[in-house]
Amino acid sequence: MQFGIFTVGDVTSDPTTGRTPTEHERIKAMVTLARKAEEIGLDVFATGEHHNPPFVPSSPTTMLGFIAAQTEKLILSTATTLITTNDPVKIAEDFAMLQHLADGRVDLMLGRGNTGPVYPWFGKDIRQGIELAIENYHLLHRLWREDVVDWEGRFRTPLQGFTSTPRPLDGVPPFVWHGSIRSPEIAEQAAYYGDGFFANHIFWPTEHFVRLVTFYRQRFAHYGHGSPDQAIVGLGGQVYMRKNSQDAVREFRPYFDNAPVYGHGPSLEDFTGQTPLSVGSPQEVIDKTLTFREHFGDYQRQLFLMDHAGLPLKTVLEQLDLLGEVVPVLRRELDALRPASVPDGPTHKALVASAARAAATDEPATDERATDGPAAEGGAVLEASRR
C-alpha cells in the first residue's frame, strides 16, 4: 500500500489572516511539502497541472525534477497530467526524461481537465474531451512501447518514423493512473490497458464512486488483466488533525467555510458526514480512512490533500507531522488485510521485475489479449512485488 499527498497548487488567501502567498512562496512551499513527505515516510508526492490563476503548477515535470534531486525514495507523480490539451509526444518525452533523472521514481495520473477555456488556449475543444483522452493516450502508450512509430489521428500532426527520446528507463514505461470523477469511459479506458484507476472521491459522496470503481474492476477483469480485486485502485482523501478533536474542528472551520470548492455551502459537519473529509483526532482520521477499504475493496494508493484553502505552510507541515504518525497505522492495518493475491502499489522496480519475468516466459499465458500489447503490460503490473 502506498501513501502520499497530492496538491492542487492553488494560491488562496488565508481566511484567518487575509494574507495571500506569492506565487514564488507557493511554489517553494510545494517543494517543501514534497521533501517533508519523504521525511515522514510517505511514498508519493503528486502535483496538479493548471494553466490559469489562482494555480501555479503549469510545468509539473520541471517541479518534479527539482524535487527528484532533493529526495531519494519518494515516487513523483501528478494529479493530474492533462491528456487532452498536452501533446502526447511531449508527455512521452517529459516523463521519460524525468524517469531517467529520478531513477524510476516516477508515475503519472492522466485526467481531462474540466476548465472550459483551457482547451481553446491549447487549440482544443472541451466537447471532445473524451475523444482527446482516448486518442492521445493510445499514442502515448505506443510511443513508450514502440521504438519507431508511424501514426495518424484526428488531433495532431501525423508521425512517420518517429522515435520518442529518451526511451523509458529499463525499457519500462512509467505506470499510468487514469483519474476521473464521473466518466465511465475513463474507467473503461483504464481497464482496457490494465492501468490504474484513481477516484478522487474527496468532494462527493462515496456511493457515486463505488459504482465507478466497481465498474472499473469488472472491466479490468473483462479485459483479462486479472480478477476484479486485482485491479489497481487509488483514492483521494482530505484530513485535518489535532490531538484534540475539537481543536481540529475549531481551527479548520474558517478554512472550510471559505474554501474555493465547497465554501459558503454545506456545514463542516454535513460535509464530513457526506464525503471522505475527516476533521478530528488522528484516531478519527484512521477510523474514517479505514472505511474506504470497506467501500472500495483493497486498494493500492491513498493520496491526501493537505495544503489547500489557504492553509499556511507552517500549519500544513504540522499536519504532515501528524500524518506521519497516522500513516504507519493505516499501512499496517491495510497491508495486513490485503490478501496475497492482490498486488501492492506499482513501483518501477516491480514493473522491471515483472517485465523480465514476462520476457523469460516469452508470452504471458492465459491472456487472450497478450498479442495486443496493453493486456501484457497490465498483466505485468499485477505481479508487482509486495512491499
Add this chain to the structure above:
Amino acid sequence: MTARTIAVVSAGLGQPSSTRLLAGKLAAATAGHLPAGSEVNTIELRDLAHDIVNALLTGFPAPALREAIDQVFRSDALIAVTPLYSGSYNGLFKSFFDVLDPGSLAGKAVLIAATGGTARHSLALEHAIRPLFTYLRAVTVPTAVFAATEDWGSAGGSGDALTARIDRAGAELAALVEHRKPAAEADPYASVTPFEQLLHDN
C-alpha cells in the same frame, strides 16, 4: 392498467401556500383518472432550499435532496407547480431543475402549473415554464393551469372554471401516462461503449 407513481414538485414558499394547494388539487385530479393504487409523492422545495443551494455549490445533493431527485426520476409523471416571481418561475423552482441529473426528465410526462396575483401573468406558463421543460426534453400536456388569487374565491364564479381546468389537465396527464411504459431505472454503466469501439470510432 398498472398503478403509476406521480411526483409533485411545489415551489411555493408561503405557509400555507396556494402553490401547494394547487399542486394537491392537480395531483388528486390526475390520480382520479389513474388506476386505483397509483401513488402520489409530493416534494416541497421549501424544505430542501438549503440543500438545493448546497448542491449548486458542491455538485452533489445531500441525502434528502438525493431522495427527492430520485423520486422525480422514478415517477411515471411529474406535476410541477411554481409561484410566479418577476414574470417567471421562482429561483427555487429553477434551481431544483438545475440540479437534476442531465437527461433525467427526457420523455417524462409533465403537467405544468403556476400561481400568481392576477391573471395578467398567466402566459408565463407558456413563455417561461413550458420552454424549460421542452429544453429538458420532457413531454408537457397541452393544458397548463394558472391560478390567480381571485380564482380561489367563491365556488360559484371563476372557481368553477379553475376546477374544470384542473380536472382537464389531470385527465390529459393520466391519458398521456397510460400510453407510456412505466418509468425504468436508467443505468449509465449498462450502456458504456466498449473500448475498442471508443478507440475506432475516434
